[in-house]
Amino acid sequence: MTVGEALAHGTHVLAEAGIDTARLEAELLLAKACDDCARALLYMELRRELTPEAEEGYEALLARRARREPLAYILGHWGFRRLTLKTDKRALIPRPETEIVVERALEHLDGVGEPTVLDVGTGTGAIALAIVDEHPRARVTAIDASEDALALARENLDLLGINGRVRLVEHDLTEGLGHDAFDLVVSNPPYVEPEDIETLQPEVRDWEPRIALVSHGATEAVARAATEALRPGGWVVLEIAENQAANVAGLLRDLGYEHLRVSPDMAGRDRVIEAQWSR
Ligand SMILES: C[S@@+](CC[C@H](N)C(=O)[O-])C[C@H]1O[C@@H](n2cnc3c(N)ncnc32)[C@H](O)[C@@H]1O
Numbered sequence: 001m002t003v004g005e006a007l008a009h010g011t012h013v014l015a016e017a018g019i020d021t022a023r024l025e026a027e028l029l030l031a032k033a034c035d036d037c038a039r040a041l042l043y044m045e046l047r048r049e050l051t052p053e054a055e056e057g058y059e060a061l062l063a064r065r066a067r068r069e070p071l072a073y074i075l076g077h078w079g080f081r082r083l084t085l086k087t088d089k090r091a092l093i094p095r096p097e098t099e100i101v102v103e104r105a106l107e108h109l110d111g112v113g114e115p116t117v118l119d120v121g122t123g124t125g126a127i128a129l130a131i132v133d134e135h136p137r138a139r140v141t142a143i144d145a146s147e148d149a150l151a152l153a154r155e156n157l158d159l160l161g162i163n164g165r166v167r168l169v170e171h172d173l174t175e176g177l178g179h180d181a182f183d184l185v186v187s188n189p190p191y192v193e194p195e196d197i198e199t200l201q202p203e204v205r206d207w208e209p210r211i212a213l214v215s216h217g218a219t220e221a222v223a224r225a226a227t228e229a230l231r232p233g234g235w236v237v238l239e240i241a242e243n244q245a246a247n248v249a250g251l252l253r254d255l256g257y258e259h260l261r262v263s264p265d266m267a268g269r270d271r272v273i274e275a276q277w278s279r
Helices: 003-016 022-033 052-066 071-075 096-109 126-134 147-160 194-199 218-229 245-255
Strands: 077-080 083-086 116-120 139-144 166-170 182-187 230-239 258-264 270-277
Touching: 003 022, 003 052, 022 052, 022 071, 052 071, 071 077, 077 126, 083 126, 083 147, 096 126, 096 182, 096 230, 096 258, 096 270, 116 126, 116 218, 126 139, 126 147, 126 166, 126 182, 139 147, 147 166, 182 218, 218 230, 218 245, 245 258, 245 270
Parallel strands: 116 139, 116 182, 139 166, 182 230
Antiparallel strands: 077 083, 230 270, 258 270
16 A cells, blocks of 8 residues: 555545544554654655555554544644643543643743642643743642543653652542642643533543543532632632633632633633632
8 A cells, every 4th residue: 555545545444433634633643653754754755655564553543543542642642832742541631722721820920930830630741741841930739639640740741851840749639729828720620510421522432531521510629729729819720611601700709719810712612710819
């Protein structure tokens, strides 16, 4: 099979499996099968014959994707802000809307000398690592209740060489967040209601860890516990589901937070909320 034939074949297999971005994903999987060559190079070699090993490897990758395993788990890495993070089934794949969470968090850290940050439910470590990457003096305590997620976050920390400014701690947020006077509490908590799990895409529903997705009340628990974990004047920044903004805003006001702001994602949906703890 030539490179060109392989791309056409892969596109067909993935489209049949219901994948919208079939051509792009076929290119990425073929590039991985060809010893991680650059995707653009494939187009310079459309008539080249694949080696038997590359062909076999490509078929195996296509079969995984056709079973709707997420592309990020198959590739083993995924981009998040300026970083490339290791990704696998131990933790949620970092999402574009979470990049906005980081952007809002960084705005509140701007001008703070050596800010201290608490990342609740760190997963791959995406938020914590992006913050220390983009704020040269920030220190982040990153907690998660999942041992698996923390192991992956540790690998990302080591790979990126940002050890020293991120502390990973196994901790369940329902036990509270302590009284450490953080400058910022940031979180992308699990916010899919248990009854909604069946409505999600198979990539999410069948492959990403349930503990990262499903919860009833995690957002409220973070907002409540952050009132004790923040210093007066500190900020909380939370990712929310698109239908959650009004409820979470009400909750934050009831708890005594001020200066609320909701930010939309690229599609205009309200996905990030922030508020100041002024007491
Ligand atoms: C939606 S994922 C977010 C992961 C990562 N921060 C990101 O944005 O890509 C939620 C994370 O919260 C963790 N988690 C769920 N319940 C928790 C709890 N009760 N205490 C601490 N962490 C929890 C999950 O293990 C998961 O890593």
